[in-house]
Amino acid sequence: MHCPKCQSTKIIKYGHTHYGKLRFRCLDCGRQFVENPSTDPIDQATRAMIDKMLLERLALAAIACGTLRDRNNYRCFRKMVTDVC
Numbered sequence: 001m002h003c004p005k006c007q008s009t010k011i012i013k014y015g016h017t018h019y020g021k022l023r024f025r026c027l028d029c030g031r032q033f034v035e036n037p038s039t040d041p042i043d044q045a046t047r048a049m050i051d052k053m054l055l056e057r058l059a060l061a062a063i064a065c066g067t068l069r070d071r072n073n074y075r076c077f078r079k080m081v082t083d084v085c
């Protein structure tokens, strides 16, 4: 078996996924993967769109929390960001 990222063969078993599939980890680059992924990797266009949406959400959260003048701004900010995921 090869690492999908760096093609190394230094692979160890690394537990299971949420779906019960065996997970592996590359000792060279640290990449974690499953042998036969059932879903296609997310394509670049989708990744770019998600990144953009997350950035917009971050900006909105920062503005909202910055205007609250609350001592717990950081906690508020974290909560708004993590609620998205």
Ligand SMILES: [Zn+2]
Pocket: 003, 004, 005, 006, 007, 008, 026, 027, 028, 029, 030, 031
């Ligand atoms: Zn690797």
